[in-house]
Amino acid sequence: MSTKLIYPDTIVFDLDGTLIDSLPAIRVALNQVLSAEGIIKLTTEEVKEVVGFGAKWMINRVHEDFGQPIKPEKLKDLMDQxxxxxxxxxxxxxxxxxxxxxxxxxxxxxxxxxxxxxxKPGLSTRPVLQSLKLDQFFGAIVTEDDVENRKPHRQHVLETIRAVKGDVSKSMFVGDSETDMAAANNAGIPAICVTYGYCHVPYEDLEVKALLSDFHHLPEVLNKLQVSS
Known part of the structure; x- marks a missing residue:
């Protein structure tokens, strides 16, 4: 007879690098914008280095790296593209x-x-979740458009918990990056970091409760953390 696993009341998930590998799609879209600006196309590894901080930051950073800083009035146009x-x-x-x-x-x-x-912006989040049939699992999808302060600020995490009517004291966070782990820590909830995503720092430098190399094993990891808490 199998043992019933114990789970937290609420789990907040990051999206890119945690549930989905969006790097190929991001690379195609970003390179279309860069090509129109006369900037050479980036490799997958180069794009991976600038993923995880939001599209506006990514577009700004790449243009700065190539010595073509963007004027504020042009950023909206590039974001739309x-x-x-x-x-x-x-x-x-x-x-x-x-x-x-x-x-x-x-x-x-x-x-x-x-x-x-x-x-991510809501415009590039909700349609993708719907097309991949992932939206059915979630009580709320809280994007950067829905909060005044996005990750790593605690407001983003706490607003997500509030949106699903969860209890902060009974919540956990699952993400893939230093931004995610900082957000969870700032919100005061335990964090699990997957190791197949887009982290930019050594995992040993992160404050986490567990590292996860295979999503299949998440239930067992959650149960272990619940039992030991």
Whole structure:
């Protein structure tokens, strides 16, 4: 007879690098924008270095790196170009990581409240989740557009918990980057970091409760943390 696993009341999930591999879609969209600006196309590894801080930051950073800083009045136009290109390619080039569907279904069936906390704009988040049929698992999708202070500020995490009617004292965070871990720590909730995403610092430098190399194992890790708490 199998032992019933114990889960937290609420889990806040990051999106890119945690549940989905959006790097190919981001690269295609970003390179379309850069090509129009006369900037050479970036490799997958180069794009990975600037992913995780939001699209505006990414576009600004790449232009600065190539000695072409963007004037504020031009940023909106470039953002529109990027978002349009991303939406055109997002479904074709975005992959759901192995184990995500199965584990999210298990957690939902167990009554866990789940929300998405992402630094992406809503325009490039909700349609992708719907097309990948991931939206069915979440009680709330809180993007950078929905909060005054996005990750790593605690407001973003706390607003996600509030949106799913969760209890902060019974919540956990699952993400892939230093931004995610800082957001969880700032909100005062335990964090689990997956090791297949877009982290830019050594994992040993992060303040986490557990590292996760395979999403299939998330239920066991959650149970272990619940039992030991």
């Amino acid at each position: 990027y978002l349009n290109a991303y939406m055109e390619n997002s479904v074709e080039y975005t992959l759901v990581y192995d184990g995500v569907y199965e584990v999210l279904a298990e957690l939902k069936n167990a009554g866990v409240r789940m929300g998405i906390c992402t630094n």
